[in-house]
Amino acid sequence: MNDGIDVKSMHDRGRTPSQWKYVLCIAPMAVFLIVTFFWPVARFLFKSVDNSDLVSNLPRTVIALADWKHTDGIPGEDVFAALVQDLADAHANGKDGIVAQKINQRVVGTRYLVIKTARIAAKGGFAKEALRENVLKRFSKWGNIELWSAIANDLKPLTEFYLLMSVDLQKNPDGHYESVPEEQAIFLQVFGRTVWISIVVTLICIVLALPVAHAIVAARPNVARVLITLILFPLWTSLLVRTIIWMILLQGNGPINSTLQLLGVINKPLNLIYTRFSLYVAMIQVLLPMMIFSIVAVMRRIPVNLMKAALSLGSPWLWAWWRVQLPLIMPGIFTGSAIVFVFALGYYITPALIGGPREQMISSFIAFYTNKTLNWGLASSLSIQLLFLLVLVWLIMLMSRFVFLKRTEK
Amino acid sequence: MKLARVLLTMVFVVCFSAQFFPAAAGEQVTVVGWGGNWNKAYEKGVWKPYMKQTGVKIIQEEWMGEVAKIRAQVQAGNIIYDMVSVEAPGAEIGCAEGLFVKLPRSVTGDPDKYHPETIHECGVASDTWADVMVYNADFIKGKIPKSWADFWDVKKFPGKRQLYGQAQFTFENALLADGVPVSEVYKVLRSPGGVDRVFKVLDRIRPHVIWWNQTTQAMQNLASGEVVMSDGFNARITHEIEAEKKNYVILWEAGYFYGTDLWVVVNGAPNMKVALDLLTWFSEPKNQAGFSNNFAYGTGRVEAINYVSETKRAQLPTAPQNIKYGAPYDIEYWVENKEALEKRFKTWLSK
Numbered sequence: 202m203n204d205g206i207d208v209k210s211m212h213d214r215g216r217t218p219s220q221w222k223y224v225l226c227i228a229p230m231a232v233f234l235i236v237t238f239f240w241p242v243a244r245f246l247f248k249s250v251d252n253s254d255l256v257s258n259l260p261r262t263v264i265a266l267a268d269w270k271h272t273d274g275i276p277g278e279d280v281f282a283a284l285v286q287d288l289a290d291a292h293a294n295g296k297d298g299i300v301a302q303k304i305n306q307r308v309v310g311t312r313y314l315v316i317k318t319a320r321i322a323a324k325g326g327f328a329k330e331a332l333r334e335n336v337l338k339r340f341s342k343w344g345n346i347e348l349w350s351a352i353a354n355d356l357k358p359l360t361e362f363y364l365l366m367s368v369d370l371q372k373n374p375d376g377h378y379e380s381v382p383e384e385q386a387i388f389l390q391v392f393g394r395t396v397w398i399s400i401v402v403t404l405i406c407i408v409l410a411l412p413v414a415h416a417i418v419a420a421r422p423n424v425a426r427v428l429i430t431l432i433l434f435p436l437w438t439s440l441l442v443r444t445i446i447w448m449i450l451l452q453g454n455g456p457i458n459s460t461l462q463l464l465g466v467i468n469k470p471l472n473l474i475y476t477r478f479s480l481y482v483a484m485i486q487v488l489l490p491m492m493i494f495s496i497v498a499v500m501r502r503i504p505v506n507l508m509k510a511a512l513s514l515g516s517p518w519l520w521a522w523w524r525v526q527l528p529l530i531m532p533g534i535f536t537g538s539a540i541v542f543v544f545a546l547g548y549y550i551t552p553a554l555i556g557g558p559r560e561q562m563i564s565s566f567i568a569f570y571t572n573k574t575l576n577w578g579l580a581s582s583l584s585i586q587l588l589f590l591l592v593l594v595w596l597i598m599l600m601s602r603f604v605f606l607k608r609t610e611k
Numbered sequence: 612m613k614l615a616r617v618l619l620t621m622v623f624v625v626c627f628s629a630q631f632f633p634a635a636a637g638e639q640v641t642v643v644g645w646g647g648n649w650n651k652a653y654e655k656g657v658w659k660p661y662m663k664q665t666g667v668k669i670i671q672e673e674w675m676g677e678v679a680k681i682r683a684q685v686q687a688g689n690i691i692y693d694m695v696s697v698e699a700p701g702a703e704i705g706c707a708e709g710l711f712v713k714l715p716r717s718v719t720g721d722p723d724k725y726h727p728e729t730i731h732e733c734g735v736a737s738d739t740w741a742d743v744m745v746y747n748a749d750f751i752k753g754k755i756p757k758s759w760a761d762f763w764d765v766k767k768f769p770g771k772r773q774l775y776g777q778a779q780f781t782f783e784n785a786l787l788a789d790g791v792p793v794s795e796v797y798k799v800l801r802s803p804g805g806v807d808r809v810f811k812v813l814d815r816i817r818p819h820v821i822w823w824n825q826t827t828q829a830m831q832n833l834a835s836g837e838v839v840m841s842d843g844f845n846a847r848i849t850h851e852i853e854a855e856k857k858n859y860v861i862l863w864e865a866g867y868f869y870g871t872d873l874w875v876v877v878n879g880a881p882n883m884k885v886a887l888d889l890l891t892w893f894s895e896p897k898n899q900a901g902f903s904n905n906f907a908y909g910t911g912r913v914e915a916i917n918y919v920s921e922t923k924r925a926q927l928p929t930a931p932q933n934i935k936y937g938a939p940y941d942i943e944y945w946v947e948n949k950e951a952l953e954k955r956f957k958t959w960l961s962k
Contacts (some may be wrong), residue, residue: 298707309951313943316707385951387958445831452837474837475821553824558776558960566957572677574950575704 246588249367249581252360255303258296259287263356271350271374281333281343285322288315292323306576307351307362314342350374360578367582388566388583395562396590398477399545402484403492403538409485410492410537411530417493418500432490444554447483448474451555480556487551488544492537499533535602542594546587563587639668640885643695645872646673648850649738649906656901661892667885678705681877685710693880694889696737699728699942700949702873706733711875712883718891720912726869726929728939729911734873735894736911738902741869741928741937742780745848746840747833748858758865759788762840763812765819770839773832776822778956779945780868784842785812787866793938796868800944806952810959822960833859846907849926863936869928870940871911903927 256263261283269276291297301315318340321327327335337344354372355362365371365378369386373379380386413432417425435443449455451474458470473479503526511521549564563583570580642658644650650671658669672692674680678701684690697705705711711733716722722730729736746756756768762784765772774781786796789812799805821838823829826847832838834857845867851857874893876886892898899910900918909916909929916930924930928937 295709298704298709301707302704305947306950310947312947384955384958387954387961390961441827445827448828448831449835452832452835454836553776554828558822558957561957561961569953570950572675572679573701575678575682575701575708576950577679 245577246581246585248577249363249579249585250359250361251578252355252358252362254296254299255360256356256358258291258294258300259284259356262287262352266349266353266356269349269353271346271353275337275344275346276349278333281336285318285327285332285336288319289322289325292319302575304348304352306578307355308345308348311342311348314340318343347374363578363582364585366579367586388563388586391561391563391566392586392590394559395546395564395587396594398480398484398548398560398562399542402481402488402545403542405481405485406489406492406541407534407538409489410496413493414496414500414530414533417497432493435486436490440550443486444483444551447479447486447555451479451482474555475557475560477556477560480552480560483551483555484545484548488541491540491544492534495537495540496530496533499530499536503529531602531605535598539595539598543591546591637666637668638882638885639670640882640889641670641672641691641693642886642889643672643674643692644737645676645696652902652905653737656903656905657893657898660898660901661889664892665888667889669889676701676872678710681705681710682708685878688879690877690879690881692877693882693886694874694876696872697734697875699731699871699873699940700946702731702734702875703942703946705875706731710878712878712880712887714876714887714890718887718894720894724913725911726909726913726934726939728942729871729873731873731942734875735890736871736909737874738906739869739871739909739911739927739929741845741867742775742784742842743845743848743867743928744784744840744862744865745833745843745859746862747836747838748860750836750839755860756840756865757862759784760790762865763788763816765816768839770819771821771837772816772819773821773823773829773838773841775829775842776824776960778952779940779949780842781813781956782806782809782952783868783940785809788812788816793866793868793936796938797941797944806955813959833857845926845928849907863933865936867928867933867937868940869909869934869937903929 262280265280265283266276269280288297288300291300297316297319301312301319304315305312318336321339327339342348354374354376361372366381367388369381369389370378371381413428417428420428438446450457452458453470453472453474455473457473458467461467462470507525507529508521511525512518516524546562547564549562549568552560552562553565564587567580567583567587570576570583642653644653650673654671658671661667662669674695676698678697681692681695681697682705684692697711702711706713713732714734719725719730719735725736726739729739744756744759744762748755750770751768754767756762756764761768762772774784782800783796786799786809787793789808791799799808821832823832823841826844829841829843830847830851833841833843834851834855845861848859848861852859874890876883876890880886894912896912896914897918899912899915903909903915903919904923907923907926909927913929916924916927919927919930925932928934
């Protein structure tokens with residue numbers, strides 16, 4: 202025990218100066234990454250649970266609704282007084298729009314109810330006596346018990362609303378979790394689809410990349426250079442050009458269909474574009490190079506003699522490849538798969554242009570909520586789910602790698 | 612010694628680059644439009660005359676309409692944009708959040724002199740576009756379609772159709788096809804069962820539809836005959852007809868909806884005063900017409916059309932001969948319902 206510590210500390214002492222150098226080398230990059238990446242990402246992800254826009258702008262309502270339950274019926278005078286006062290303040294501070302937005306996300310069709318109520322409240326337009334009746338007479342929608350329970354259910358500083366929504370769940374008035382109505386249940390399906398598409402793309406990339414990588418490694422340097430340039434072409438072409446080319450190639454009267462018809466292989470144009478097939482083709486075209494290069498990098502380091510030895514000992518080629526070559530290539534396949542899979546998860550412009558409606562992936566929804574409706578709570582929740590999926594897949598890969606390496610060690 | 616030299620260089624660099632800082636230059640303003648021909652039309656028809664008249668330098672930039680960018684700029688207190696053209700729903704949301712400046716009447720002029728939905732608390736129309744029905748006359752011969760009902764009639768007009776893959780536009784077009792007059796569409800949508808009716812109408816045409824997401828894609832499909840009819844943004848279709856000599860026909864009389872993008876001034880904009888002055892100048896009908904004379908989109912002021920050339924006028928959604936068939940998109944309806952309806956629409960599409 203003692204020995205160990207001594208050795209370690211001696212070891213450390215010996216390395217201290219150079220370690221500081223390393224730290225200094227990394228420091229600018231680390232600071233840069235923290236400031237420009239990790240910190241903003243963390244802040245954005247926090248928005249998935251942040252409820253301060255609602256809670257801090259409705260302080261009196263929060264207190265007044267603390268003991269209210271939906272079984273009590275429409276809240277009483279005190280709650281209405283608190284709400285009117287809060288909305289008047291919110292209007293004065295220019296916060297009524299945000300409050301209205303947040304309430305509308307929970308109960309659709311209430312945005313202008315809140316904004317109009319706030320406007321009138323700010324002008325003192327509601328008579329002090331019989332305030333509740335007064336408000337209800339002007340805006341009968343405040344008599345909606347679902348609206349009240351949606352507000353009352355969600356007046357804590359941290360909300361679970363967006364995270365639930367991102368997995369097609371909601372809280373019912375009793376506080377139990379339930380599925381959202383069938384017509385609104387889409388995210389789980391899209392997550393499943395996104396992962397499935399990414400897995401298939403990764404697997405096809407592996408299958409296609411292996412022979413190409415073999416060819417590149419076996420070829421003379423000049424030929425290999427040409428091959429690599431050819432593989433890089435798709436990456437150098439702009440996304441839109443690449444997409445339009447696929448549209449022209451795959452459409453009903455495009456070259457592929459007309460050639461097949463001319464040859465008499467088919468008598469009616471095949472449905473090629475706006476299908477899962479066309480999406481796979483377009484994605485693989487771009488992602489395949491990453492797989493190929495990952496495998497080539499590993500393959501170049503494998504001594505040629507190993508295969509030769511296996512073959513000369515009488516093993517059939519395929520068997521030798523399976524037992525000798527493949528295990529050595531495996532690290533390259535793992536790296537390539539990780540890159541391809543992660544890239545594939547984030548695709549959304551290509552699916553929008555080449556895929557059909559059943560091919561849309563989760564990032565298109567994240568972009569929609571981030572940019573179009575400014576619902577950053579939901580956008581951030583969907584991002585968290587995506588991140589969660591990523592970590593899950595990463596763990597699975599790590600484990601399979603571990604299991605695999607252990608097996609080959611035996 | 613070395614350190615001193617480094618410091619000296621740094622001082623030099625800072626002093627030198629300070630010359631490029633906006634504050635040191637003359638009066639200028641950064642306006643952000645939709646890029647491409649849209650920006651060119653604004654530059655030629657609007658910004659150049661203003662710059663000549665006032666000596667202010669207008670810096671043009673382009674974006675894709677991500678209001679998130681402006682929200683991020685405002686929240687970080689690092690505002691780069693002065694004046695931005697924002698889609699109307701984005702302008703409404705951003706305005707309510709305080710991202711944009713509320714415009715006084717001294718800037719916008721009398722709201723009654725604008726087309727409906729082309730003026731807002733926080734903005735005036737930068738362009739008034741329309742989503743119109745169009746067919747390719749190379750592929751439809753003899754009997755020609757005349758209405759959205761014909762668009763839905765796959766027996767009379769065989770072949771694939773194309774619709775925009777989102778709820779807004781498609782809902783309105785579906786109700787037009789079901790015989791609802793343009794002026795009644797939002798009444799139906801707001802009534803109980805209105806949205807269900809839309810989905811029933813959409814169910815009828817679904818197997819024959821290709822859904823488009825970008826204009827380039829829509830135009831490519833229309834050109835190649837992949838689809839025989841489509842909806843699309845009118846200026847892009849006009850561009851294809853004029854520049855690419857395509858045989859497309861726009862059916863204004865089938866009924867259409869027009870929407871607006873609005874010029875807004877970002878709250879805390881570095882050149883707020885200039886931006887407001889520019890907007891005041893732009894609110895004059897004559898100055899607005901400079902855009903429509905170079906691009907097939909209208910603007911907000913009704914009178915602006917009087918300053919647009921005769922040939923250009925027929926291409927505008929705001930022209931008297933067209934606007935009798937059209938109605939504006941209801942911004943309030945879509946701001947309230949967009950998330951829920953787009954989600955329901957996408958769920959329906961995924962089935």
